[in-house]
Amino acid sequence: NAGVTQTPKFRILKIGQSMTLQCTQDMNHNYMYWYRQDPGMGLKLIYYSVGAGITDKGEVPNGYNVSRSTTEDFPLRLELAAPSQTSVYFCASSPQGVSGNTIYFGEGSWLTVV
Amino acid sequence: AQSVSQHNHHVILSEAASLELGCNYSYGGTVNLFWYVQYPGQHLQLLLKYFSGDPLVKGIKGFEAEFIKSKFSFNLRKPSVQWSDTAEYFCAVVSNRDDKIIFGKGTRLHILP
Numbered sequence: 001n002a003g004v005t006q007t008p009k010f011r012i013l014k015i016g017q018s019m020t021l022q023c024t025q026d027m028n029h030n031y032m033y034w035y036r037q038d039p040g041m042g043l044k045l046i047y048y049s050v051g052a053g054i055t056d057k058g059e060v061p062n063g064y065n066v067s068r069s070t071t072e073d074f075p076l077r078l079e080l081a082a083p084s085q086t087s088v089y090f091c092a093s094s095p096q097g098v099s100g101n102t103i104y105f106g107e108g109s110w111l112t113v114v
Numbered sequence: 115a116q117s118v119s120q121h122n123h124h125v126i127l128s129e130a131a132s133l134e135l136g137c138n139y140s141y142g143g144t145v146n147l148f149w150y151v152q153y154p155g156q157h158l159q160l161l162l163k164y165f166s167g168d169p170l171v172k173g174i175k176g177f178e179a180e181f182i183k184s185k186f187s188f189n190l191r192k193p194s195v196q197w198s199d200t201a202e203y204f205c206a207v208v209s210n211r212d213d214k215i216i217f218g219k220g221t222r223l224h225i226l227p
Contacts, residue, residue: 040123042204042219043158090157102148103215107157
């Protein structure tokens, strides 16, 4: 059982480039999330989705876009990469909402913008 | 504003020492509480969780945490740490009011062999 799978694991981008972080889960979870983790700052929610076709902004959505065309996939897109987006990105999923449920995390994607 | 506070940003202990990491939250109403652990270079893994019932919960690898409602606290404990416990630990809280999970800023634990 793969759980939550993210790709790529490491990436270096130049300022202004675009890229997509892929995330897929095989647990048939309705809810999916994208977090970024910065040193000493904990995890900040970027976007989340409560089901296919539905997405919503989290705490720090600026500079990112998401889509949820299937239950399994929740890609995160950076359109114009900026140095402030250098971070570690975690995709996560849960069966329903976070109340009464456990969130399962992917292994992270280390992104550097230079 | 709703928040989660982890008091210690960086803790250094020797092997076999006892551990207690503090976590306080500012939510009203019913909460679910979690401790996640992130080993170097790895993703977050659930250590333990409290949803209801016995406020003393036991997790993996000998960790436990106690929910004290009157103190809005959910401190993590381990009686005797090991070098392999070196990791970053995150407390997280969900309020049933808004179904949002808020993470603390994390505590980096370094165990000296």
